[in-house]
Amino acid sequence: MDRKQCCVKLSVQPSRGLMDEKFIILVQNVFPGFQLTLHALYKCDDGHSWEAFAHHAASAIGTVNVSEDPSLGGTYSGVEPMGLLWSLRPVPGSKPWLRMRKMNVRTPMVVTISVYPGHQTEGFLDQVSLAGVVVERWYMAPGVRRIPITEAGLTATLFLPPGPGPFPGLLDLWGGGAKLVEYRSALLASRGFASLALDYLTPKVTIETGKMVDNQYFERAYKVLEQHPQILSSRIAIIGLSLGTCITFKMAVYSQVAKLRCIVCINGSHVQPIDGSVEQILSFFNKNAEKNRFNNENQVICRDLLLPIPTDPSLKVDVGQLQCPLLLVVGEDDQNWPAHESAMDIKEMMERAGNSHLLTLLSYPDAGHLIEPPFTPFAKASSFRDVSSRQMLVVLWGGETAGHSRAQEDAWRKMLVFLRANLYGGANTDATSFSNL
Numbered sequence: 001m002d003r004k005q006c007c008v009k010l011s012v013q014p015s016r017g018l019m020d021e022k023f024i025i026l027v028q029n030v031f032p033g034f035q036l037t038l039h040a041l042y043k044c045d046d047g048h049s050w051e052a053f054a055h056h057a058a059s060a061i062g063t064v065n066v067s068e069d070p071s072l073g074g075t076y077s078g079v080e081p082m083g084l085l086w087s088l089r090p091v092p093g094s095k096p097w098l099r100m101r102k103m104n105v106r107t108p109m110v111v112t113i114s115v116y117p118g119h120q121t122e123g124f125l126d127q128v129s130l131a132g133v134v135v136e137r138w139y140m141a142p143g144v145r146r147i148p149i150t151e152a153g154l155t156a157t158l159f160l161p162p163g164p165g166p167f168p169g170l171l172d173l174w175g176g177g178a179k180l181v182e183y184r185s186a187l188l189a190s191r192g193f194a195s196l197a198l199d200y201l202t203p204k205v206t207i208e209t210g211k212m213v214d215n216q217y218f219e220r221a222y223k224v225l226e227q228h229p230q231i232l233s234s235r236i237a238i239i240g241l242s243l244g245t246c247i248t249f250k251m252a253v254y255s256q257v258a259k260l261r262c263i264v265c266i267n268g269s270h271v272q273p274i275d276g277s278v279e280q281i282l283s284f285f286n287k288n289a290e291k292n293r294f295n296n297e298n299q300v301i302c303r304d305l306l307l308p309i310p311t312d313p314s315l316k317v318d319v320g321q322l323q324c325p326l327l328l329v330v331g332e333d334d335q336n337w338p339a340h341e342s343a344m345d346i347k348e349m350m351e352r353a354g355n356s357h358l359l360t361l362l363s364y365p366d367a368g369h370l371i372e373p374p375f376t377p378f379a380k381a382s383s384f385r386d387v388s389s390r391q392m393l394v395v396l397w398g399g400e401t402a403g404h405s406r407a408q409e410d411a412w413r414k415m416l417v418f419l420r421a422n423l424y425g426g427a428n429t430d431a432t433s434f435s436n437l
Contacts, residue, residue, distance in 0.1 A: 010115050010131035018190055019109065019137045019183075020374045020412060022081050025066035027058070027115055027131075034058040037074070037116045038066065039124050040084040041091075045103050048095065050088040050377065052076070055119040073119065076402060084113065085137070086405035088377040092122065097394050099370075099382035105186040106146065108136035137375075139183045141190035146182075149196065152220040155203035157182050158196050158228070159189035165230035167194040168237070168261070168423035171221055175242025175268075176201065176282075176387050184239075187373050191416055193423065194231045196221060200247070200278060201387050212279040218247055219257040235423045239264040239415075242337060242369065246272045246281055249317040252324060262325040262422035264415055267334050267369050269342035270317040271306045282388050284315075299381045299396035301335045309338070309345045319346050320353025327360045327418045329411050331367030335398035339369070360418060362411055366403020374409040 009028040017023060030036065039053045054071035056064045067081040075087035090098045102109055114129035140146065143162025149155075157180060161167050170193050172185045179202055185195035198221050200213050226233045237260055240248035245268025251258045254274070272281045291304040310316060319326075330343045343361060350356040364371075370379060384395040399407075 008115055008130040010113070010133050012113055012133045012135045015133065016108075016136045017138070018141055019139050019187055019376075020191075022067075023135065024081070025064075025084070025113065027056070027064040028062065030058045030062045030064075032058055032060045032062050034062070035117070035119050036064065036130070037118065037120045037124075038064070038084060039114045039116060039120075039129070040088060041112045041114070041124070042088060042100075042109060044100055045107075048098055049091045050100060051091050051124070052084045052087040052089065053121070053124070054083060074121070078402075080402070082375045082405075082409075085111070085375040086377055086408075087401060097381060097383040099379040100377045101181070102139060102183045103181075105139045105182050108138045111135050111137065139186035139190065139373075144186065144189045146186070149224060150204070152224060153203075153205050153217070154221055154224065155180060155199040155205070156196050156221060156224070157185065158194065158224070159185045160194050160230055161189050161192050165194070166232045167192065167230060168235040168419075169193070169225035169228070169231040170195040170419075171218070171225060171236070171238045172197045173200065173218075173238065173240040173244030173247055175244055177384065184373055188239075193419060194225070194228070196225055212277065214277050215250070218251055219255060222251070222255075222258045232423075234259070235261050237262045237264065237419065237423060239266070240268060241266040241371070242268050243281075245269065247278070249319065250274065252326075253317050253319065253321050260324050262327070262418070264327045264329070264418070266329040266371050266411075267331050267337055267339040269306055269337055269339070270319055270346055271309060271315060271338075271342060272317065274314055274317055286388055295396060297381070297394075299394045301396050303335050303338045305338075307338050307341060309341055316345070318349070320349050320355060322350070322355055322358060325358045325360065325418070325422050327415060328362070329371055329415070330361065330363040331369055331371055331399055331404070331407065332363055332365045333367060333398040333400070334369040335396045336369040362414060364403065364407035364411070366400045367407035368399025368404055369397040370399075371404075371408055371411055374412045375405070376408060378404050 011026045013024050042050045052075040054074040070079045071077050076083035114132040145160040147158040172195050174181045180199035182197045185197035188195040238248045245265040248263050249270045252263045288305045293301040330339045332340050378401045381396045385392050
């Protein structure tokens with residue numbers, strides 16, 4: 001190789017940042033027109049390795065700027081500054097149907113970005129790269145505090161932003177995958193919101209007694225936020241994804257305890273027995289199990305479970321009674337929940353009731369079910385253990401890689417604006433960022 005090519009320079013700025021921050025990848029000191037491959041490699045907490053790669057041709061001045069220069073092929077194409085993150089996929093030979101989730105938020109996502117000569121698609125680890133850089137992506141900004149919560153029988157983790165506060169509070173509810181999932185709450189705390197990640201399907205009390213939690217479990221979680229000395233008791237919201245939206249809608253409309261400033265619902269539904277517990281909601285869904293379909297890859301499609309949207313008022317939360325702002329985020333290609341149909345019914349119910357001014361609807365044609373924080377790698381389908389039957393399935397979530405990834409970025413940005421407007425009154429509340437240390 002030419003002597004000059006041995007001095008290839010690769011930089012990533014910032015090399016240490018939050019998960020929702022963009023970085024700039026710059027390759028310098030190559031010949032004009034030189035063909036190269038940029039490669040990203042990440043070893044997940046569970047030991048599985050993920051990779052992404054992009055083919056580029058150097059400019060007339062011998063550079064590649066990923067924020068400006070298009071990928072000509074690879075795991076993504078076009079100008080995509082963060083494509084090497086959101087297009088990460090399991091390396092060849094990996095266990096099938098993996099989904100990447102950062103379960104230990106106290107450590108960063110450590111990604112190695114390298115440059116290789118030519119346009120390559122495999123065998124990266126068997127070669128010597130021209131240059132390489134290690135970057136860190138964090139969910140917890142410096143100064144964010146992680147506090148396990150076991151009081152009131154809860155299994156939860158509270159994340160507090162840096163500083164004395166007081167801060168607005170968020171109750172963070174994930175879906176049917178069970179376990180305590182912390183990374184969204186950690187990132188929300190990094191952006192100025194005290195956030196309580198709550199396990200409501202596999203908490204300690206359920207493991208010990210074999211009984212699922214009642215509706216008061218969620219009200220106790222709300223009270224933990226309300227009574228915390230560093231949380232503004234009158235500025236509390238709930239964010240729910242999937243099954244978490246059922247709880248969010250129910251609490252916002254019917255709870256006599258929770259006085260919510262606003263709510264965020266991502267790819268879920270208001271359809272449920274309105275007087276039901278979590279167990280009764282799941283039983284209601286399971287009664288329609290024959291509506292599940294399987295595609296030619298034996299991936300289960302669950303979106304028909306709640307269709308057609310019922311007209312019986314006892315089987316859907318009366319969102320016409322909602323008295324706080326609602327941000328509704330919809331992936332139109334959601335194959336797991338009837339998110340689009342539910343959103344249309346919610347919109348119609350609120351228009352009829354005269355409270356549609358409280359609704360902000362974000363709808364994304366190429367997005368599937370798992371709309372997560374920005375640059376989270378896309379999973380069209382993945383393994384999933386059903387919380388009721390304990391059966392392991394491969395679930396089709398839907399979406400297309402690029403469109404879904406753009407939806408994640410756009411929805412997160414607009415969600416932060418919505419939360420700031422309703423919880424902070426529009427004040428700029430960005431917490432500590434690595435890039436300004």
